[in-house]
Amino acid sequence: MSKQINCQFISPENEDNAAIFLNNYPKEKLNNLLWSENGYFPEVSFSMAYTSSSILLKYWVTENYAEARHTQVNDLVYKDSCVEFFISFDNGANYYNLEFNCIGTPYAAYGACNPGRVTLPADVIEQFKIFVKTESFENESLSKWELVLDIPFSAFIYDDIKSLKGVICMGNFYKCGDETTVPHYLSWNNIVNPVPNFHLPEFFGTISFK
Template sequence: MKKLTILPIASDLTGSHNFNQLSDLVKDLEWNTLEYSNWSESYPYKPQVRFKIGYTQKALLLQFDVAEEQLRGNYAEVNQNVWEDSCVELFVSFDDRQHYYNIEFNLIGTGLIGYGTPDKSTRNRLSAAEIETVQAFSMIERHSGTDRRWSMIQVIPLAVFKFNDTSDLKGKKIHGNFYKCGDNLKNPHFLSWNKVDNPTPNFHLPQFFGELIFG
């Protein structure tokens, strides 16, 4: 199991922000790679993906940096099938992987957030109003070459994790995984930070979450 320390960021995140301001806030955090191309025999294409994550008293700050051959952002309404687009995801559990949140955003900032157990019949989506409290800032680089590069910074209010106590995160150990997918891209792919050992594509397997510690 991989382990990652989420470091604090000295900001209260009050007021409005833009991509560059948030990028400056997380500039000293360490990049981590999505090194596992799960199910590579069936889905051999592997884009380059890395992420960094920090936290304040009020929010998580999560940045993804992606280089891939095709960009797709077809879904514009919350809780639509964003995993079919160019999509980055955080799955996180605060109760030792009994329940977990899946936070999924496509490259144009459309979000989907669910909560429950791995049994899909127990899972529910958060409301559109709750999901829209997550701020998503995207930057897309257009240049010649085979890969297109895009980056996203998400400000995820701790209030999103409404079924858990997030009032004092320092020193707390939780579990989670980070993903990149694109089910309806010309070359579908399923990348993860912590390896998912399952015969078919499935990110909803908390037994393969890594360990996250709030520093």
């Protein structure tokens, strides 16, 4: 069954406290462990809201050995400890994939399913506001990190978004680490596919902007 998230509006007077709002908002879990034979299952949740000009998203991650080697915009951050957000404004025909490693390095692209996707220009991605908080536990093998994103509508350059009120989109949320010590793949809405692949819009859930 496809999942749905109801994304609430934050009024202008509360936009400066968006991170606090997200902390207190109900969290969704990435509770589908995919393509795994080792059973490694990081704990990941997120909350989401929107303003008059942007989408707000926060991830909470607890995992073993958080790793980040990629530091430049549009580096292949999915190879690191990474969270991802895919969203489509045209019912899955085309979608944006926004990916961030545990130090906040971003990657973003747009298009239909692979191949044929195009990366977003660096000056567009630099419009994202990205905040990262990290914490190491006593044994130093268990890491906890948080990622807060403020993504302006203007960054969705292939869509003319003036407001999201009442809009219903398709999308999914992920955690991965293709080249980490223990490779892993998690999703919010389940994916049924024999090999690792997040680029399957037929498995997107529903994002409803209230």
